[in-house]
Amino acid sequence: MKLYYAPGACSLASHIVLHELGLPFETESVSLARKLTRAGVDFNTINPKGYVPALELDGGGLLTEGPAILQYLADRVPAAGLAPPCGTLERARLQEWLSFINAELHKPFGPALDRAAAEPEREAARQRIAKRLDFTERALAGRDYLLGAAFTVADAYLYTVLRWTEPAGVELGRWPLLAAYRARIGARPAVAAARAAEKLR
Ligand SMILES: N[C@@H](CCC(=O)N[C@@H](CS)C(=O)NCC(=O)O)C(=O)O
Incomplete structure (x- = not known):
């Protein structure tokens, strides 16, 4: 998984959860003003919404919207208890x-x-x-x-x-x-x- 983030932005919540869960992950920072990733890629080509957080998934595809990312991550490691079970x-x-x-x-x-x-x-x-x-x-x-x-x-x-x-x-x-x-x-x-x-x- 790879998290696109901007320092101190709302993507910090997803970054915290990745650390809490101890899952392997990469990160890449994004300049929100220039819409460029640290590697110089046009961020709009990665996330057409143009904002962080955006999570590149291991099997391919991108997940956006902080609340969705947070719950997806928590559900990867139910034993960590970062989200109650679905349906409750x-x-x-x-x-x-x-x-x-x-x-x-x-x-x-x-x-x-x-x-x-x-x-x-x-x-x-x-x-x-x-x-x-x-x-x-x-x-x-x-x-x-x-x-x-x-x-x-x-x-x-x-x-x-x-x-x-x-x-x-x-x-x-x-x-x-x-x-x-x-x-x-x-x-x-x-x-x-x-x-x-x-x-x-
Ligand atoms: N609906 C999105 C909003 C995310 C959002 O507001 N991201 C801000 C940083 S906290 C951003 O990237 N703003 C840049 C922009 O909208 O161009 C979510 O909840 O994840």
């Missing part, structure tokens, strides 16, 4: 979180991080993010991870998105449970390894 309510809970993070939390970071966007648009995005972080903070009360006692792929994704708060102008200290959660997830060896591979702090 717990699996639907995982999908509920992945959808929420993807559509409700990840998306408003686009305008919030865009220095070219008008300030009112950026501020509206920050307010949307804050509302969603309020909800997530309440959901984490009394639990270490989004689904309860065990780390899942949803935690890899939420951690990745929480890393964007400061550059987006959102002070994570307003949500003490989320700040502690980010530090806790960030200390996992696989998370540190993925960060190091992407040359991130």
